[in-house]
Amino acid sequence: MQHIIIGAGPCGVVAAETLRKKSPSAKITLIGNEPEPPYSRMAIPYYLVNKITEDGTYLRQDQHYKELGIDYLSQPVTSIDTGSQLVTLADQSQLPYDKLLIASGSHPVSPPIEGIDLPHVHSCWTLEDARQITALAKTGSNVVLMGAGFIGCIILESLVKRGVNLTVVEMSDRMIPRMLNETAGGLLKKWCIKKGVKVLTSTKITAISESGSGMQVALDNGDSLLADLVITATGVKPNTDFLQGSGIEVDNGVVVNNRLQTNIPSVYAAGDVARGKDFSTGNFSVQAIQPTATDHGRIAALNMAGMDVEHHGSLNMNVLDTLGLLSYSFGLWMGVEEGDSVSLYNPEAYQYINLRFGVDEDEDVLIGASMLGDTAHVGIVRGLIESRIHLREWKERLLDNPIRLMEAYLARTQEFG
Amino acid sequence: MQRSLYLDPAKCTGCLQCEMACSYEKLGEFNPSRSLIKVFTFHEEGRFAPYTCTQCDDAWCLRACPVDAITINLSTAAKVVNEAKCVGCKVCTIACPFGTVNYVHETGKVGKCDLCDGDPACARACPTEAITFIDANATGYERMRAFAEKSISAANATAS
Numbered sequence: 087m088q089h090i091i092i093g094a095g096p097c098g099v100v101a102a103e104t105l106r107k108k109s110p111s112a113k114i115t116l117i118g119n120e121p122e123p124p125y126s127r128m129a130i131p132y133y134l135v136n137k138i139t140e141d142g143t144y145l146r147q148d149q150h151y152k153e154l155g156i157d158y159l160s161q162p163v164t165s166i167d168t169g170s171q172l173v174t175l176a177d178q179s180q181l182p183y184d185k186l187l188i189a190s191g192s193h194p195v196s197p198p199i200e201g202i203d204l205p206h207v208h209s210c211w212t213l214e215d216a217r218q219i220t221a222l223a224k225t226g227s228n229v230v231l232m233g234a235g236f237i238g239c240i241i242l243e244s245l246v247k248r249g250v251n252l253t254v255v256e257m258s259d260r261m262i263p264r265m266l267n268e269t270a271g272g273l274l275k276k277w278c279i280k281k282g283v284k285v286l287t288s289t290k291i292t293a294i295s296e297s298g299s300g301m302q303v304a305l306d307n308g309d310s311l312l313a314d315l316v317i318t319a320t321g322v323k324p325n326t327d328f329l330q331g332s333g334i335e336v337d338n339g340v341v342v343n344n345r346l347q348t349n350i351p352s353v354y355a356a357g358d359v360a361r362g363k364d365f366s367t368g369n370f371s372v373q374a375i376q377p378t379a380t381d382h383g384r385i386a387a388l389n390m391a392g393m394d395v396e397h398h399g400s401l402n403m404n405v406l407d408t409l410g411l412l413s414y415s416f417g418l419w420m421g422v423e424e425g426d427s428v429s430l431y432n433p434e435a436y437q438y439i440n441l442r443f444g445v446d447e448d449e450d451v452l453i454g455a456s457m458l459g460d461t462a463h464v465g466i467v468r469g470l471i472e473s474r475i476h477l478r479e480w481k482e483r484l485l486d487n488p489i490r491l492m493e494a495y496l497a498r499t500q501e502f503g
Numbered sequence: 504m505q506r507s508l509y510l511d512p513a514k515c516t517g518c519l520q521c522e523m524a525c526s527y528e529k530l531g532e533f534n535p536s537r538s539l540i541k542v543f544t545f546h547e548e549g550r551f552a553p554y555t556c557t558q559c560d561d562a563w564c565l566r567a568c569p570v571d572a573i574t575i576n577l578s579t580a581a582k583v584v585n586e587a588k589c590v591g592c593k594v595c596t597i598a599c600p601f602g603t604v605n606y607v608h609e610t611g612k613v614g615k616c617d618l619c620d621g622d623p624a625c626a627r628a629c630p631t632e633a634i635t636f637i638d639a640n641a642t643g644y645e646r647m648r649a650f651a652e653k654s655i656s657a658a659n660a661t662a663s
């Protein structure tokens with residue numbers, strides 16, 4: 087049995103390890119296209135502040151792949167022939183497979199504005215990007231961050247710690263609009279401003295031009311900003327170009343079923359590139375988060391190894407630390423129509439908790455939550471949502487005091503309460 | 504013999520000796536707010552429940568870690584955070600469906616129970632045997648734990 091995995095991010099690596107466990111004698115080839123050993127993008131913010139060196143971002147130690155008998159190749163895959171089950175690499179060599187996993191991740195996309203290709207405009211997605219950013223983001227440099235979404239806010243902290251003069255420009259009316267509502271997003275903005283970051287919401291960058299040794303960034307409100315470095319964090323798109331002509335169905339990500347299998351039975355897809363099942367909605371969508379990538383990698387590999395393992399959907403969830411203020415979102419944090427909800431809002435302490443409950447027979451089931459501020463035992467939110475525990479009398483208690491999530495879980499899973 | 508922590512809320516009197524012992528063992532000071540075991544109080548029922556990591560087989564925390572900072576201690580089977588490697592990203596704190604990995608502001612890293620290398624201070628300190636460290640197979644506890652874990656694993660994937 088020959089397994090090929092395209093993409094050596096967290097998804098591909100977990101898949102390769104799972105395959106090795108389940109198929110001790112199979113040939114496993116893991117193909118990446120970045121010059122570094124397989125690494126974790128998530129660790130980049132910590133590299134930016136010198137908390138770790140480059141090798142601290144590596145997913146596993148050097149000898150790991152050898153020890154497990156996993157062949158690691160560093161070369162882009164340029165095409166796939168699903169008829170004769172062959173993968174073609176950039177040097178024209180071809181590799182046969184019995185089962186193929188596409189775990190090629192996603193790439194950042196920038197809006198098509200004037201000046202977006204200037205040399206000092208960078209995204210922050212790869213280790214190579216991170217090296218460029220560390221060279222340009224010096225103490226006192228003027229840095230403009232375009233986009234205050236999840237990734238933007240993650241690198242925001244690193245940039246502040248590097249001592250730059252930071253301005254964040256976000257076109258939506260609040261920070262991290264896909265993770266926080268107006269109340270929480272507003273509080274986060276207040277926090278950032280208090281910490282010395284300039285935050286412009288409901289503002290668009292319209293053009294970037296060279297100006298002296300730096301750049302001039304034009305805004306749609308008529309103002310402009312000086313910048314030594316512009317970092318774009320304006321969304322990502324699945325890496326599917328090399329699948330053209332393969333017959334593998336792509337529609338804003340590789341289309342998969344609930345076994346993470348594509349329309350071609352010998353081909354699976356997982357991680358940021360795949361439109362996998364969402365636990366909360368039952369719909370198929372790209373979540374583009376690390377826990378989902380590793381869940382996918384494991385489940386796809388189990389199926390490739392010949393087991394029949396159904397994926398019930400991954401919970402969309404995020405945690406973010408913005409200059410010491412933590413924010414979280416889980417599942418259907420915006421709630422469902424007619425579902426109950428409860429909020430606790432304490433702006434002086436920068437604390438916010440919002441819980442969302444289901445409807446009908448699930449009216450006492452937690453379906454989503456978002457929070458700002460420290461939340462002890464926060465993983466229990468995942469536990470309560472994924473196990474669909476009926477909270478019974480504890481729902482009323484949570485409506486009174488949403489902090490008591492851990493107690494609710496204990497009471498409903500142990501024999502008392 | 505593999506041993507595991509057995510937490511019995513029925514026997515817990517809420518004395519908090521475990522929290523004291525844990526913080527003392529780990530930090531060298533009595534600081535229950537940083538204990539890795541926590542006693543929850545149920546005023547309505549007049550009950551207490553000690554709670555910490557059960558070192559589950561699924562090891563959600565370990566799998567979610569982007570930098571390989573959580574590993575399994577081969578002699579105790581505890582999932583252990585390697586502080587030198589942990590970057591403090593907190594993904595494990597949301598990935599653990601039991602809520603037993605917490606972010607620690609003081610260190611900028613995460614903290615979880617590591618079974619004190621096979622001699623848990625909480626169990627030693629508990630005066631009422633609400634916390635015991637026992638042969639994992641000797642009681643029905645292992646089955647109970649497996650049941651709790653299954654309800655969460657099943658939510659994610661099922662094998663047929």
Ligand SMILES: Cc1cc2nc3c(=O)[nH]c(=O)nc-3n(C[C@H](O)[C@H](O)[C@H](O)COP(=O)(O)OP(=O)(O)OC[C@H]3O[C@@H](n4cnc5c(N)ncnc54)[C@H](O)[C@@H]3O)c2cc1C
Pocket residue numbers: 092093094095096097098117118119120126127128129130131161162163164189190191192210211212237240241325328356357358359374375376377379404405592594
């Ligand atoms: C700065 C930053 C911070 C982040 N922080 C968080 C966070 O806190 N929490 C969170 O949940 N997520 C976070 N993410 C997102 C997370 O990193 C991704 O969801 C995760 O990396 C997805 O894993 P993956 O294996 O699917 O894809 P990737 O990690 O993107 O790996 C895919 C690999 O495939 C390679 N590849 C692509 N095409 C080909 C080809 N044709 N041939 C060969 N190889 C190919 C790519 O080069 C890449 O190395 C962050 C991302 C960034 C950039």
